[in-house]
Amino acid sequence: MIEKLYEIHIGYVIAIGIIISATLFSFLLRYADEGNFVLVLLLGISIGIVAILITKVIAYQRYYKQFKDM
Structure with missing residues (x-):
């Protein structure tokens, strides 16, 4: 499962992380x-x-991108 997370676009990962963190912070x-x-x-x-x-x-x-471009 974590390998699929590595292939997602960085913008989506950051947006999902912000949503999850904000939700957890509100519960906190x-x-x-x-x-x-x-x-x-x-x-x-x-x-x-x-x-x-x-x-x-x-x-x-x-x-990964650094070595992929080589």
Whole structure:
């Protein structure tokens, strides 16, 4: 599944990542108002995972494109 993600256009990956991160962030704020520390912690970690995944996809595509053009 992750290989298919590497082949998607960078703009789509960034747009999907922004939507997912914004949704997770809104849930994070909602649970922070309720005082649920565990869910706030888990949502913060999941936002970080989404950011790392987007960074890896962009880095892989640049690396792959560099050697593909040779």
